[in-house]
Amino acid sequence: MSGCFLQGFGACRGGLSREHYISESVLRATGANPAAKIGGLAWQPADTIQSIGIGSLQSKILCEGHNSNLSPIDAVAANLFKTLHAIDKDRPSVPSLSTFDGPGFERWLLKVLFGISASGGFQIKAPPDNWKAILMGAPWPESWGMYVFPPDGSEMFSSDLYIETKLNPATKEILAASFRFAGITFNLLLGKPDHPLAFGIHRPRGLIFQHDSEERRVEFLWPFQTEIAITYKCVGTTTSKPSYYGGWKEQ
Numbered sequence: 718m719s720g721c722f723l724q725g726f727g728a729c730r731g732g733l734s735r736e737h738y739i740s741e742s743v744l745r746a747t748g749a750n751p752a753a754k755i756g757g758l759a760w761q762p763a764d765t766i767q768s769i770g771i772g773s774l775q776s777k778i779l780c781e782g783h784n785s786n787l788s789p790i791d792a793v794a795a796n797l798f799k800t801l802h803a804i805d806k807d808r809p810s811v812p813s814l815s816t817f818d819g820p821g822f823e824r825w826l827l828k829v830l831f832g833i834s835a836s837g838g839f840q841i842k843a844p845p846d847n848w849k850a851i852l853m854g855a856p857w858p859e860s861w862g863m864y865v866f867p868p869d870g871s872e873m874f875s876s877d878l879y880i881e882t883k884l885n886p887a888t889k890e891i892l893a894a895s896f897r898f899a900g901i902t903f904n905l906l907l908g909k910p911d912h913p914l915a916f917g918i919h920r921p922r923g924l925i926f927q928h929d930s931e932e933r934r935v936e937f938l939w940p941f942q943t944e945i946a947i948t949y950k951c952v953g954t955t956t957s958k959p960s961y962y963g964g965w966k967e968q
């Protein structure tokens with residue numbers, strides 16, 4: 718179906734559906750209702766976190782069939798963000814161990830980039846076909862995929878979602894993207910950089926949140942062996958801005 722970005726990758730079905738390109742369930746899990754605090758999208762003013770009505774974070778980019786095929790990865794991301802949000806805001810409600818489908822979350826990060834490309838107009842080159850194949854379940858090339866950046870000091874928790882794309886300045890292709898939420902930076906690499914470790918730890922098994930003597934473990938399940946976990950020491954809630962804002966202003 719023309720207009721569906723997954724046309725030719727499995728069968729299209731139904732009409733084009735208007736949907737949130739950052740899944741509505743994820744936006745709600747971040748506490749966004751009715752507005753989300755988001756920064757870094759291609760069409761946003763530079764260095765600004767804006768409060769955006771979640772109704773405007775929509776575009777018609779997928780048919781109903783493909784949209785429903787991908788709904789399981791939306792659910793993985795929503796559950797993960799809900800858990801990360803609750804670890805900060807309502808820790809007693811969170812079990813000591815929560816497990817998530819690692820490949821599903823990794824593909825959700827990629828799915829968001831399709832929506833951002835569509836909404837970014839001419840500033841971003843349309844995603845290539847191999848991304849579409851990956852979204853439909855094809856293996857990722859070596860070194861591509863999710864990296865989690867280890868904390869570099871005391872991380873501050875924030876429910877703002879900040880998404881930054883790194884473009885090739887000449888071709889406007891997306892090379893990588895950073896997703897920051899609740900003090901955690903998830904990087905998605907779509908190529909093989911010279912120094913992949915500069916983007917963090919590739920597909921870690923766990924994120925461990927320590928608060929006094931309590932611990933909450935978020936574990937990613939991967940179809941291969943991985944043992945590395947990243948530990949975050951919670952410093953409690955704060956009203957000051959997370960350190961990653963740097964010179965950012967809020968609107």
Ligand SMILES: [Zn+2]
Nearest residue numbers: 721729780783
């Ligand atoms: Zn389709």
